Amino acid sequence: MGEDPDAIRQEIEATRDEMAETVDALAYKADVKARAQDRVQERRDAVQEKIEVRREQVTARIDEARERVSHATPEDVKQGAGTALERLKQNPVGFAVGALVVGYLLGRALGARR
Numbered sequence: 001m002g003e004d005p006d007a008i009r010q011e012i013e014a015t016r017d018e019m020a021e022t023v024d025a026l027a028y029k030a031d032v033k034a035r036a037q038d039r040v041q042e043r044r045d046a047v048q049e050k051i052e053v054r055r056e057q058v059t060a061r062i063d064e065a066r067e068r069v070s071h072a073t074p075e076d077v078k079q080g081a082g083t084a085l086e087r088l089k090q091n092p093v094g095f096a097v098g099a100l101v102v103g104y105l106l107g108r109a110l111g112a113r114r
Contacts, residue, residue, distance in 0.1 A: 055105050 088095045
């Protein structure tokens with residue numbers, strides 16, 4: 001029974017802190033709306049990150065294409081057009097998705113400038 005009062009106070013304070021954390025965790029679990037909003041925000045952040053990575057990839061490819069075009073001969077252009085047409089025939093869905101992504105990115109870029 002002869003415990004130090006300061007040690008008892010510290011133990012009480014630690015117990016209060018643990019209880020406060022437990023109550024906060026239980027309140028968060030009970031708050032379905034907040035949890036759903038957090039989940040939506042996490043998903044939104046993940047999608048935005050993927051979009052940014054894709055945007056950077058598309059930008060790099062566009063820069064690469066510009067460099068190639070600036071040094072291309074008419075024969076190179078004809079050959080490239082033929083290759084592009086073949087790829088389109090082989091994968092029209094991929095082409096459509098790519099076109100949508102490029103259109104979206106261009107729209108965002110133009111919208112951000114205004």
